[in-house]
Amino acid sequence: MTLASRLGPHLPATLLTLATDLLYPRFEPELRRLADFCPRGGTALDIGGWYGPWTRRMARRAARVITVEPVPHLARRLRRTAPPNTEVLQAAAGGHSGTATLWLPRDGRGDRGVSSLVRREVHHTALDVPCLPLDELGLTDVTLIKIDVDGGELGVLHGAEATVKREYPALFIELELRIQPLAPVLTLLSSLGYTGWVLPARDWVPLSAFDLTAHQRRTAHVAEHGLLRRSLAPHRRYVNSVLFLPRGHRPGQHT
Template identity: 75%
Template sequence: MTLAARLAPRLPARPVNVATDLLYPRFEPELARLADFCPRGGTAVDVGGWYGPWTRRLARRADRVVTVEPVPHLARRLRATSPPNVEVLQAAATDHHGTATLWLPHGGRGDRGVSSLVRREVHRSAVDVSCLALDELQLRGLTLVKVDVDGSEAAVLRGAEETLRRERPALFVELEQRIQPVGPVLSYLSALGYTGWVRPARRWLPLASFDLAGHQARTAHVAEHGLLRRSLAPHRRYVNSVLFLPSGGRPGSG
């Protein structure tokens, strides 16, 4: 377990939120570039809210934020600390309604942010959680869907297909070849008319010109570092998220 995951549950919510909001844009620099792909107003969705760095930043731009977080104590914490324009749903987003098995890492709490509906070696225990498809929410005026679910990205997107076809929001999706092959998600979103973009340094690049799987293979050791270590050494990038825009769109052109 990383240092941040050990400390966060023991500290009051406010200092944890402040520290997370300060560090996370260094850990995931795209968060500091929201203006490039998330217009003001409308509704934004944060699938996999964790301690809320994306939720709180989105709440400054969107009129409404819907955060989907399956880990019970994290969902409760988000409800208690999020701005008034945030709705927190304690559930796992997938492609069906009902219940699902959420796999948790050592310690059984989910504070590391690697809980998933897809089991892998890091997981040691499980809990049954409610699940839903984003299409059930009948969201309108949707500007952005951020997805961080450690392996079940394809199911989240399938469960949102009707919404994606109708609303055409930007998508910011964590994809890691070491967890699940990225090809099926890329093919699925291409068929829906989306084009991928990444920001490995100071500018956005078309995903088509960036070897995502090769980059991740070369920098996989960085992925094992925790939030604090990666935030304090941001020059060691491990790009594990892709921005998808409707074909023809470019980051920063809105």
């Protein structure tokens, strides 16, 4: 368990919100560049809300934010701290309606942000949660879908395929070779007319010009570091998120 996940549950909600919003853009610098792919207005979705750093930043730009977080106590905390234009749904986004098994670490809480519908070595505790295909929300004017679900990306995309085909939003997706092969998601999004972009340093780079697999293998040790350690040493970059835009679009083009 990382230091941040040990401390987080014991901090007052206001202090935890402040600390998360201060540190997370250093941990995930793409958040500082949100204006490059989240236009003003419309509806943005935060799939895998955790403590809410993306939710709160997205709420500054989008007219409406819908956050989907399956861990019950995290969803409750988000409801207390989210801006007024945000709706928090306690569910796991997936490819089918009904109930799904969410896997959590040994402590059974989910504060580490590694809960998933796909079980791996880190998981020990099972929790039944509602499963929600995003297409069932019937959303329009969707500008951005951010997906951080630790291995369940394909399920989220299959459950949102009608929305994606209709709205063609920006898709910001965490992809990690150590959790799942990258090819299935890349192949699906290519078939839907998307191209990928990454932010390894100051400038966005086409995914086609960046060997994400080789990079993640080379920097896998950094992925084991917690939020605090990686935030305080941002030069130790581990790229694990890809921005997908409709083919022909570039980051910052329509914001």
